[in-house]
Amino acid sequence: MPMGRWEPNARDRLAQAAMTLFQEHGYDRTTVEDIAARAGLTERTFFRYFTDKKEVLFGGSDALHERIVTTIAEAPQGTAPLDAVAAALEAMTPFFKDRRDHVRARQTLLAAHAELRERELIKLASMASAAADTLRKRGVTEPTASLAAEAGIAVFKVAFERWLEDPKAQDLSRHIQLGLDELRAVTASTGTVPPATPPQRPARPAKASRR
Amino acid sequence: MPMGRWEPNARDRLAQAAMTLFQEHGYDRTTVEDIAARAGLTERTFFRYFTDKKEVLFGGSDALHERIVTTIAEAPQGTAPLDAVAAALEAMTPFFKDRRDHVRARQTLLAAHAELRERELIKLASMASAAADTLRKRGVTEPTASLAAEAGIAVFKVAFERWLEDPKAQDLSRHIQLGLDELRAVTASTGTVPPATPPQRPARPAKASRR
DNA sequence: AGTAGTGATGTCAGTAGCTGACATCAAGGG
DNA sequence: CCCTTGATGTCAGCTACTGACATCACTACT
Numbered sequence: 263m264p265m266g267r268w269e270p271n272a273r274d275r276l277a278q279a280a281m282t283l284f285q286e287h288g289y290d291r292t293t294v295e296d297i298a299a300r301a302g303l304t305e306r307t308f309f310r311y312f313t314d315k316k317e318v319l320f321g322g323s324d325a326l327h328e329r330i331v332t333t334i335a336e337a338p339q340g341t342a343p344l345d346a347v348a349a350a351l352e353a354m355t356p357f358f359k360d361r362r363d364h365v366r367a368r369q370t371l372l373a374a375h376a377e378l379r380e381r382e383l384i385k386l387a388s389m390a391s392a393a394a395d396t397l398r399k400r401g402v403t404e405p406t407a408s409l410a411a412e413a414g415i416a417v418f419k420v421a422f423e424r425w426l427e428d429p430k431a432q433d434l435s436r437h438i439q440l441g442l443d444e445l446r447a448v449t450a451s452t453g454t455v456p457p458a459t460p461p462q463r464p465a466r467p468a469k470a471s472r473r
Numbered sequence: 474m475p476m477g478r479w480e481p482n483a484r485d486r487l488a489q490a491a492m493t494l495f496q497e498h499g500y501d502r503t504t505v506e507d508i509a510a511r512a513g514l515t516e517r518t519f520f521r522y523f524t525d526k527k528e529v530l531f532g533g534s535d536a537l538h539e540r541i542v543t544t545i546a547e548a549p550q551g552t553a554p555l556d557a558v559a560a561a562l563e564a565m566t567p568f569f570k571d572r573r574d575h576v577r578a579r580q581t582l583l584a585a586h587a588e589l590r591e592r593e594l595i596k597l598a599s600m601a602s603a604a605a606d607t608l609r610k611r612g613v614t615e616p617t618a619s620l621a622a623e624a625g626i627a628v629f630k631v632a633f634e635r636w637l638e639d640p641k642a643q644d645l646s647r648h649i650q651l652g653l654d655e656l657r658a659v660t661a662s663t664g665t666v667p668p669a670t671p672p673q674r675p676a677r678p679a680k681a682s683r684r
Numbered sequence: 685a686g687t688a689g690t691g692a693t694g695t696c697a698g699t700a701g702c703t704g705a706c707a708t709c710a711a712g713g714g
Numbered sequence: 715c716c717c718t719t720g721a722t723g724t725c726a727g728c729t730a731c732t733g734a735c736a737t738c739a740c741t742a743c744t
Contacts, residue, residue, distance in 0.1 A: 267739045268692065293729065304694060309731065344659050379598070380591035387594055405631050405652060410659050412627035420619045441616060448555050448621050449660040478710045479721065504700065515723060520702065 273311045273321075275301040280318040285367060289375050316381045319368065322357060323385045329353050330389050334396040343402050347393055347414035348442055354418070355434045358425075366426055390415040417441040484522045484532075486512040491529040496578060500586050527592045530579065533568060534596045540564050541600055545607040554613050558604055558625035559653055565629070566645045569636075577637055601626040628652040 269275070279300035283292040294315050298308045312318045333353040337346040358365055372378045393411035398404070421437035428437065480486065490511035494503040505526050509519045523529045544564040548557040569576055583589045604622035609615070632648035639648065 272692080294731085295729085305730090306695080306732090307693060310692080313731095315730065376595060380595045383594040383598055384587060384591045387590070405635060405655050406659055408631045408634075409627065409652065409656050412630060413624055413656060413659065416620065416623035416627050419623060420616050423619075424616060441620065444616050445620050445624060446660045448617055448624065449657045483721080505702085506700085516702090517724080518722060521721080524702095526701065 269302060272301065272303060272307065276303065276308055276311055277318050277321050281368075284319075284371055289371060289378070314381075316378055319371065319378060320381060320385060326354055326357055327385075327389055327392060329357070331392050331396050334393055335399070337400075343397050343406055343410035344413065344442075346397065346400075347410050348438070350393060351414055351418050351421075351438050351442075352435060355438070358422075358434055362426065362431070369426060386415050386419065413445060417445055480513060483512065483514060483518065487514065487519055487522055488529050488532050492579075495530075495582055500582060500589070525592075527589055530582065530589060531592060531596060537565055537568055538596075538600055538603055540568070542603050542607050545604055546610070548611075554608050554617055554621035555624065555653075557608065557611075558621050559649070561604060562625055562629050562632075562649050562653075563646060566649070569633075569645055573637065573642070580637060597626050597630065624656060628656055 276297060280292070280297045283296055283300060287296075294308050295305045297318070298305045301308075308318075330350040330353070333350040334346045337349055341349070372382055390408075390411040393414065394407040397407035397410060402410070417438060418441075421434065421441040424441075425432070425434040425437045487508060491503070491508045494507055494511060497503075498507075505519050506516045508529070509516045512519075519529075541561040541564070544561040545557045548560055552560070583593055601619075601622040604625065605618040608618035608621060613621070628649060629652075632645065632652040635652075636643070636645040636648045
């Protein structure tokens with residue numbers, strides 16, 4: 263069984279080399295050439311696999327993207343938009359399960375580099391947009407589709423962050439559920455008519471005010 | 474009254490020069506040197522005012538940021554989190570009023586350049602984060618604060634987009650109001666129980682490759 | 685077998701975004 | 715009148731990224 267002319271999995275090798283070097287020497291003190299060299303390739307080849315130096319940290323995002331779309335597309339007839347989105351968020355969790363440490367290391371990098379956070383945000387936005395598209399194909403109209411999708415991503419962002427920090431290490435899935443509940447609570451009973459009964463959590467007892 | 478040694482408003486001149494050149498020749502065929510030259514300055518000086526070539530398109534964002542924070546901080550005691558955020562969104566609208574054409578031209582640029590959209594997204598995220606901080610100072614706990622803030626930004630994104638496309642040219646303010654209402658509708662009455670009546674017909678699950 | 689094609693990679697040269705270090709020079713204060 | 719200061723200019727350099735072209739093992743077809 264002759265091996266190919268080149269070592270296989272160039273893409274993965276590059277991604278791994280990058281992650282290692284970023285952690286060892288920091289993001290900006292690692293040049294693309296360094297990464298390529300460590301993977302046994304050249305800079306030019308790196309840019310054939312990744313459009314960007316940043317992109318090397320976002321390998322799994324296509325798979326996530328697809329998972330979201332198919333999950334929403336396959337939701338049972340009559341599922342409410344936000345429930346379809348919730349199902350999609352749920353369907354994302356396996357990608358992170360048992361990888362909390364790895365994910366956390368990645369987040370540390372993102373926290374230190376705005377350019378990387380920018381990339382993360384546009385990936386999330388692109389997922390929201392795809393989710394909205396899919397909802398629209400199911401007959402959901404605007405602005406409902408976009409709002410359900412964007413709200414879902416908002417929940418995911420918050421849940422994800424809390425999952426990473428959770429000392430009790432509860433499932434991401436659990437945090438998503440909590441986030442959704444909290445979103446419903448936050449949007450319920452507000453607007454022009456204040457609730458008769460104060461919600462929960464009065465840090466400072468205050469008189470009800472209207473707007 | 475002798476003028477200063479240099480023409481005043483270097484920053485504004487740079488921003489204007491950039492906008493003009495971007496529209497005339499496109500974003501990436503305009504070099505920073507071009508921009509600086511048109512403003513009667515040098516490339517080096519450009520980078521003293523803007524960290525980035527991209528940043529030159531995001532001049533007003535600090536003012537917006539501040540407006541959000543102060544509006545939330547000054548909301549009456551007892552205002553529900555989402556209502557405080559809604560007030561902040563409302564307070565942003567004057568920045569755009571009567572500038573729809575200019576804003577639209579800017580959006581055209583963003584639409585064509587992912588790097589610019591990334592920057593826009595991180596600005597919005599930073600506003601959400603600031604809004605959440607301010608809510609927290611008012612005694613709102615996590616994850617309520619973050620969710621209210623992120624949901625608010627989600628509403629703003631959708632409202633903003635619809636405002637730009639609205640053939641009836643209704644106020645941004647109006648679109649925000651509609652967005653908030655729709656958000657409340659989307660999050661209400663959902664959860665585990667789907668509605669009895671199915672919505673409209675979905676399109677056939679089609680093969681679509683994104684990205 | 686011989687040959688032509690294909691695909692992943694390498695080589696090279698060039699552009700432009702961005703930075704650090706240092707120079708300049710008018711305005712204002714003492 | 716000198717000294718400081720702040721906005722700008724000059725210069726050199728790094729590196730992310732791109733286009734054009736070369737290479738060369740492997741494949742497929744004749």
